Amino acid sequence: MMEQNELLIDLTSIVKSEGMEIKVNKEYPIEVFSQYDDMPSLQTPVTLTGTITNHAGNLFLKGELSFTANFLCDRCLEPFDREYTLPMEDTIAREDSGLEADEFIPYQHNTVQLTEAIYKCIFAVTLDQQLCRKDCKGLCSVCGCNRNETTCNCDDTEIDPRLLKLKELLK
Numbered sequence: 001m002m003e004q005n006e007l008l009i010d011l012t013s014i015v016k017s018e019g020m021e022i023k024v025n026k027e028y029p030i031e032v033f034s035q036y037d038d039m040p041s042l043q044t045p046v047t048l049t050g051t052i053t054n055h056a057g058n059l060f061l062k063g064e065l066s067f068t069a070n071f072l073c074d075r076c077l078e079p080f081d082r083e084y085t086l087p088m089e090d091t092i093a094r095e096d097s098g099l100e101a102d103e104f105i106p107y108q109h110n111t112v113q114l115t116e117a118i119y120k121c122i123f124a125v126t127l128d129q130q131l132c133r134k135d136c137k138g139l140c141s142v143c144g145c146n147r148n149e150t151t152c153n154c155d156d157t158e159i160d161p162r163l164l165k166l167k168e169l170l171k
């Protein structure tokens with residue numbers, strides 16, 4: 001298990017110097033996110049690249065997350081991998097900055113831990129529609145077959161649920 005401490009970002013060189021910037025290029029192993037139950041199933045580590053800049057005493061992170069995660073297709077329910085590149089922008093400030101808690105990532109002792117903020121960013125994509133492919137045909141609402149793989153002859157235009165039950169009984 002990787003130490004969370006190894007993922008801390010040292011801000012010492014920029015916290016007191018306006019206009020200064022540091023580059024961020026970090027890889028967050030899959031296991032550091034295992035504490036979050038509703039994280040999509042990561043297939044690769046998460047890479048964060050970007051910069052943290054001191055603007056008028058406030059620190060701004062502007063970066064990009066890349067990772068691949070496994071999802072279940074919303075239409076055919078088959079698992080598939082999807083590659084993501086997500087923008088990540090956040091304000092990093094001292095705990096006592098006076099900002100609202102959800103407006104910034106707090107730092108302490110000139111270091112910041114971004115794991116939680118990255119998790120939030122990635123969790124947001126689980127709310128996207130997930131399709132194994134754009135034209136996924138989904139499951140047949142009558143026989144349940146995967147219509148990407150099989151062609152059935154069901155007529156799923158209008159089925160009265162009561163009729164469906166009757167059909168089941170007659171099988």
Ligand SMILES: [Zn+2]
Pocket residue numbers: 073074075076077078131132133136137138
């Ligand atoms: Zn699908």
Ligand SMILES: [Zn+2]
Pocket residue numbers: 140141142143144145152153154
């Ligand atoms: Zn069918």
